Amino acid sequence: MANAKIIYSCTECGGQASKWQGQCPHCTAWNTLMESVAELPTSGKNRYSSLSTMSIVQTLAEVEAEEVPRTPTGIAEFDRVLGGGLVSGGVVLIGGDPGIGKSTLLLQALAQLAIHKKVLYVSGEESAQQIALRAKRLSLDARGMYLLAEIQLEKIQAAIKQEQPDVVVIDSIQTMYSEHLTSAPGSVAQVRESAAQLTRIAKSTAVTMILVGHVTKDGTLAGPRVLEHIVDTVLYFEGDTHSSFRMIRAFKNRFGAVNELGVFAMTEKGLREVNNPSALFLSQHGAQVAGSCVMVTQEGTRPLLVEIQALLDEAHSPNARRLSLGLEQNRLAMLLAVLHRHAGIACFDQDVFINAVGGVKITEPGADLPVLLAIVSSLRNKPLPEKMVVFGEVGLAGEIRPVQRGQERLREAAKLGFTMAIIPKANKPKQEIAGMEIIAVERVEDAVAKMR
Structure with a gap:
């Protein structure tokens, strides 16, 4: 009986190779080729043939589109x-x-x-x-x-x-x-x-x-x-x-x-x-603390309030640490560079730690401005105003860009008792929201100035 032939299959794309390689030749992924036994050809008709049916060619207008029942x-x-x-x-x-x-x-x-x-x-x-x-x-x-x-x-x-x-x-x-x-x-x-x-x-x-x-x-x-x-x-x-x-x-x-x-x-x-998941991601502090900023993120159709915490400490090594939990690590480095270039606040001699409370992962760029304000608050050891929410995307030129569903975020914050918001100027609602003071900013330095 002939020995079974050994092949190597990629766990990412399913591609096969005759010998092991560090990189898959099909999808270029590294260390994904795993040893397996080659399948023997099956005799008789294909096991998929009984499942296939003859399809007809028709125009898209001829197809009746129906709502899918749930x-x-x-x-x-x-x-x-x-x-x-x-x-x-x-x-x-x-x-x-x-x-x-x-x-x-x-x-x-x-x-x-x-x-x-x-x-x-x-x-x-x-x-x-x-x-x-x-x-x-x-x-x-x-x-x-x-x-x-x-x-x-x-x-x-x-x-x-x-x-x-x-x-x-x-x-x-x-x-x-x-x-x-x-x-x-x-x-x-x-x-x-x-x-x-x-x-x-x-x-x-x-x-x-x-x-x-x-x-x-x-x-x-x-x-x-x-x-x-x-x-x-x-x-x-x-x-x-x-x-x-x-x-x-x-x-x-x-x-x-x-x-x-x-x-x-x-x-x-x-x-x-x-x-009410927003209550999970907001810490209950006995008093105002520095380095804490509440943001309104959008998860699909649901706005969520999440607390962003920042801690800056004097670096005790030549290379200052940059650690981010729940937020993108590379974006943190970019935001620190923008903060230095456009607001004149340097953090190169500080260890910077960022955390999204509750274990939630935030992938949208609307967290940029809350992260920056939390960093400045921790660096100056000055708490942000109570009952304030922040959201906005920060560009490399220092501009504050709008985010989607801005009014829905503000209404969610107002419903939970927040009375102040720092938002991009393009997201400023045309009609005032009852009980909410809205501060619209265009640039990073303007947002930082509102904290003084």
Whole structure:
């Protein structure tokens, strides 16, 4: 019997090479080639041929566009991220760190859906007894939930065909394997094949498929990148395992908006929705403190108030430290250069530490101005005015640029009792907001001057 041929597959793009290399020749990613066994050619007809149907060519005007019906999961924060609920035939991929609450959330959602839908939970990592213990701990009504502890793809396909459920959860896609392939579960070929077959089942039978994915140490979904291209929706579970708060963020959604954020609190009875997440990201200080600035960020359609904290300390080494948690590190260096060049405030001899309270990650440029004012406040040891919010993008020329949905941010701040706002001049509302003093600025030096 001939020896099995060894090949090297890229975990990012799925490309193959005959020998190991430090860089993938297909996608140029580094250290992503993993050893695997080459698949033998299969005899007989192609296993995909029975699933393919003849398509007809038609003009776009001939296609009838219909609104996609939604099925609410019964968890409002989860529905917000999904774009209103689950879609028949849709495929959702949800990833997150181990123990962050993915299985707990999906078990709670299935318990709600089982009231009026037929649901199937496929577990490849836990036994049926472990799932039953979790459902009992969460006080869930498990009478309408069907459970299958299996990792072989063909048996899962047969169970779906026999039971004909409306919603299927696969926990997790990295544990599945197909008997048509000789590689081990979790390999690039197995993950890609399992995801492709399950997606075909979802599209051909109108079953809603939810796939749970592992993440790498960098926080990205493990396996080939094609996995994210196959599915309709990609969700990420974020949050510190040492904190009780969890956040779900949508990065791709063919049936709704992206960058939506759902906030949960982990309790003994599972994940509980947080209806007012702004309260989580605001610290309660007994008195005014220097280096603290409240900003209004926009997560999808939801404005959130987040406290930005800055701490400047005299550097005790030739190279001053620049550390940023929840905000982009490279942008911090750029903002310090702008502050020196246009406002005349130098921080080259100071260690600069920036933190977004609550473990939230802010990616929008509207955090530039709050970070700068928090830095100046800490450097001068002078607190900012109480009940003040700030937002605005800072350019390299020192100008303050507008951000999107400025009026919605101001209304959210006013609703929570804030009475003053420093914003870009282009975001100044035409009509006054009751109880809110608005200071519109055009340049960095103008904003810094308002603190004196």
